[in-house]
Every structure is written in C-alpha cells, then in structure tokens.
Amino acid sequence: MNKKLENLRHSLAHLLASAVLKIDPKAKLGIGPTTDDGFYYDFLFSIKIDETILSKLEEIMKDLIKKNLKFVGKKVSFQEAKKIFKGQPFKLELLDDLKKYGTTDFNEIQLIKAKKKKAKKISKVTIYQTADFIDLCRGGHIKNTKEINPEAFKLTRIAGAYWRGDEKRPMLTRIYGVAFETQKELDEYLQKQEMAEKYNHRVLGEKLKIFMISPLVGKGLPLLLPKGEIIKNILVSYMRKKEEKFGYQYVSSPHLALDKLYEKSGHLKFYENEMYKVLDPQGERFFLKPMNCPHHHLIYQELVKSYKDLPLRLAEAGQVYRVEKSGETYGLMRVRGPITQNDSHIYTSKDNLEDEFSRVLDLLFEVYNDLEVIKNYWFRLSLPDFSGKNKSKYGGDLKLWQWASRIIKKICLSKKINLVPGVGEAAFYGPKLDMQIKNIYGKEETVATIQIDILVPKRMNLVYLDNKNKNQHPIIIHRAILGSYERFIGFLLEATFGDLPLWLSPLQGIILPIKKDHLNYALKILNLLKSYGFRFEIWMNEESLSKRILLAEEQKIPLVLICGDKEVKNKTLSLRIRKKGDLGEKKLEDIISLLNEKGNPPS
RNA sequence: GCCGGGAUAGUUCAAUGGUAGAACGUCUUGCUCGUAACAAGAAGGUUGGGGGUUCGAUUCCCCCUCCCGGCUCCA
Secondary structure (H helix, E strand, C coil), X not given: XXXXXXXXXXXXXXXXXXXHHHHCCCCEECCCCECCCEEEEXXXXXXXXXXXXXXXXXXXXXXXXXXXXXXXXXXXXXXXXXXXXXXXXXXXXXXXXXXXXXXXXXXXXXXXXXXXXXXXXXXXXXXXXXXXXEEECCCCCCCEHHHCCCCCEEEEEEEEEEHHHCCCCCEEEEEEEEECCCHHHHHHHHHHHHHHHHHCHHHHHHHCCCEECCCCCCCCCCEECHHHHHHHHHHHHHHHHHXXXXXXXXXXXXXXXXXXXXXXXXXXXXXXXXXXXXXXXCCCEEEECCCCHHHHHHHHHHHCCEHHHCCEEEEEEEEECCCCCHHHCECCCECCCCEXXXXXXXXXXXHHHHHHHHHHHHHHHHHHHHHCCCXXXXXXXXXXXXXXXXXXHCCCCHHHHHHHHHXXXXXXXXXXXXXXXXXXXXXXXXXXXXXXXXXXXXXXXXXXXXXXXXXXXXXXXXXXXXXXXXXXXXXXXXXEXXXXXXXXXXXXXXXHCCCCCHHHCCCCEEEEECCHHHHHHHHHHHHHHHHCCCCXXXXXXXXXXXXXXXXXXXXXXXXXXXXXXXHHHHCEEEEEECCCEEEEEEEHHHHHHHHHHHCCCCC
C-alpha cells in the first residue's frame, strides 16, 4: 500500500471515530488502524446499534469531508494527554503503555517485560486534531479532508472484536470500512466482493454438487458428494504417483491412538483441548488422531536402524480430526474432519537435510506447475517468537533453531524464492516454509507447508547408528504439498470459479443424442470413452437440445458431444467446448486425442 | 465460545397484526427436437423450534437451534 493511500485510510478512521461520537457521545474509543482494503475502528458503544448506523455514519463522514477540515498533529506531555483522554479508558491504557514501554505494540511490550528489549523512553506523545475531535495517534495523515474523495469509501460491516485481541478483555464493536483514492477503484473492489459472494467455494460446492454439510452430522463435518469424491480421488492418486516418483513410500495408520502416544510425542501437553477424545467401554482413553506424525515416527523406529536406511520418506493420505469451535468452521476450508492430509515425513541425517528439503521444493514446483490454476502464491518463512506470549511453545536449543532457519533461507536464496518473514508462526518443533495464497475474499491462507523438526526425534527417542557406530537423532521434514485434499478442492473451485481443468473435472463431458434414434450410436461412443477411463454421461431426456446445453453450461461441463443424423452417418461428433462454443463436426480420433492430451492427470 | 445480522415452497426471493405468492426446479401429459429456457396442467408451506403479548402472530417481544460476517485459534 502506498503511503498516500495509507494516510487517507487512517484519516478516514479518525473521521469515523469523530462521526461515532456525534451519534453516541459516550462511546469509548479503541484503536483505528488501516487494513489491506480500508480501515476499521473499535468502539464500546453506550447505545444499542445495528447495521443501519453505517449509512448514518457515512453521511456524517461525508459532511465532515466537505468541510475541508485540517488534520493537525501536536506533541503533548503525558500529563496533558491524560487530561485530554479523560473518560476514554482504552486510550488511557495505551498512554500508560507508551509511558512505561514506549510502544503500544503487544509483542514489543512482551519483549520488554521479558527484558529482551529495552523500553524506549519517550516524554511526549503525538495527538491529532480534526475540528473538535482529538485522537492519540502516532501520525500518518493527509493534511486536509479535501484530499478524500467522498465517493471512494464505504462502511461495510459491523463485527465484534476483543480489545487487544484478547478474549478475556471486553469485546468492542468494530466498524469496517473500505477506501480508495478513486470511486472507480471502490466500484471495482465492490464488484470483486460480489464475485466472491457468487463464486466462493461453498456456493460453488452446493451448485456443482461437490459437497454438503448436514446439521445432523455436525458443523465442520462436510460430506463429499460423488463429484467431490471423484476430484479428491484424482488428486490423491495424482500426488501418490508423483511422490512415489520422488522416492516416497506410502503407509496407512489408524484413526485412533492411545493417549500414551500423544503424551510421548509432546502433543498432549499443547493440544489436549484440540483433540477429540474417544473413550473405550473397557476404560482406555483414545484420541482421534489430529496428525499423522507420531504414527509415522513409530514406523521409523520399526524400519530404521542405520544411516544406510536413510533417508526414509513416509507418505500418507492420512485422515485427521481437530477440534474447532462451532463458530469457526467454514465450508471445506476449516473443518473438524476428516482432514485428508497430503502428509509426509522425511527422516534424514543432518548432512542431508539441505538436499532433502530442496527435493521437496522441486516436487512442490512440479506439482503447482501441473496444476496451473493455483497461481499468485508466495512463501512465508515461519520463525519462532522466543519473546512473545507463546514463547514457551518452542522447544529445543536456540542454535538448532538458527541452523534450521539458515538452511531454509539458503535453499530459498538458491532457488530465487522471495521470503516473507512470519515471526511467531513456527511449529513448536521447528521453523517452516509456508506457501501462502489469497482466497476469493482476499484473505491469506496457507496452502502448502514444509517444516523442519529439530525437537521430536529427541523427545520420541528416534535414533539411527551413524558410520562411526554412534547413535544419532535424525532431522524430520514434515511436509504437505496440497495441504488437506478437502481444503484444496475449495481452493481449486475458487481459483477456477468452478471451471476445473479437464483432468480434474468430475464429469468431463456429456453426449447428447438429438433424438432417440441416435441413442445407440451415443452408447457406442460412451463405452469407447469409458474404456479409455474418461468420465462421460449420456443425457437423453425429454428436454430440447438447447435446454440440455443450457444445463451443461450451468453444471460447467467442459465438453459436449452432440450426435444426430449427420454425425451417425459420417461417424463423427459435433464438439462444443465450454467457453469456446460450437466447434462443428470432429472425427472421433480427434476427440480422443484431445482427451488424451488434457483429460488425464499430468505425469 | 463471544459480538452483529439472518431463517418464508427443493432453490432464489416477494408480501402481510386478519392464516402466504412469483420464478426456477419437481411430477403428469402432449411435443421427437441441431447448439444457452417446447407447451399445458398439477403437487408442493404448522412462514426454523418453543414460549409470551393479542380477539387474532408468519409479522411485535423473549428463549433455543441453525446459517452468514467478524474476533480468537489453526501442530
């Protein structure tokens, strides 16, 4: 975001707060930062509000803008500031933090508390005034409201948000707005949102009969319909073939395991409340497996004795279950289970880690190259935050962490991969490289992950004998190239607006006999195509040809093969390709060669 | 879980303090069709569930369930 736009959005946040105080003078103000597409401001209202307040606030903000108000910054002492913000408890809390720590940033404050960082001494704070409204603010504003185009912003929604993101603190009401420099940009943004409403994977999933969710099964527990299962199956076997080519061995592990396993692996300590318990009538306590790692580690112990057995690359389309709060499930993206992971654990010596990590990236690029439709991804280097509120999460010694992070950085440098750092995003056992994309709403999601584990081998006592007959712990790479298959279907649907590539289409095409007389010919074609393994159906119902074509369009079916008198006589088919339209009569061989080229999974 | 908004036919949506209507879909019948909607007819609703106010509630109020947008979390 450029500075000008940032200043514009930040200034709008001030105007929003100012407008809120005009409607509810007793409202308490939280903070009002900018976002990727606009801004928000958190309030504790003294009156009951609903969505109708948005248009009222917009009107007031527009009036303020038209008054050509100046944004005036000023430095004041803490004493003065406290007087100004009397009656605004959240602002006073921020002032206290500024005085004590020189910052309001939660993570930084934790650092200072842990004495990892020195507090900045500041004697004065900046405040910004616009007409009669004053806000505590480090700055970054336009000079005058006349720089704002009143038609290029919009208040979009009301939501709850905890003060400072802490669920133990009061919940404030957050008002979101979007803002741009021009009205055209705003219109484009709103249009994009409309598209997202229409083409998000839940809507497409229902329309194209990919999956369903039943309240009787439960929230976050989607059922794949026949078409969804076909897509999943294609992806699973495609990945298996690729992975076997890269030297992986597939295994299979049960959905339950005894509590002892997770005690030993260390997961129980951190994630007990995020695992489903299963109680055996005989008194044993199981958990539905929330990850495949410990199971694979046991297989390692069975198979590996010496350095000569390394690397061991175990893979599994393992199905896991994770506790999600009821309000947090989302279509196929965020589920309780089954999450069918494209999971693998690579056990390697320290010396070979770089090599193995690099091979995982080769596989990743090969796969996403084949997939074509998932573009615009970037990589995040997820590092620990040894000073933040979760610092106790990260185990092992610092030097190993640094060593592992260095290896990721080095490989990425050699492969010309740009890294965006993500401090505090690491796993408890090591740093990771995450591949990120934006979903259709523009929200960031992790689609693939490659993680280095420097901790669990020691904890689970995984060993091998090196060439000096000495016991060593291996390093583990945990990796998921497609993440979870179910979620990946969601990403695919959104990335393609439902028009999946031919090889991933559950129904690749339909055959339309014009009259009943042509059904026999259609059946012959169908059997032929099926013998090649392609997925076709005959649609011979009472509907007119145009109607059947319309239905095929609605279902986003890639190929339509039409046969009437002409085609039967010439032993041809009329081909219609989605988005290309009628291509006229084609020889059967041409259609089969088209399918051979694009209708099979890339190998 | 928390904050806000919702729930009307299978679907998308309309209407109303006096007991509900359209389109598409479904079914039946007729039509044998050449590249994005063949015609006619019929069925289909305890207006999410429960309670309250009222002569009367689908409409107003309360509780519950579920859905949506956020917050939080995501090994």
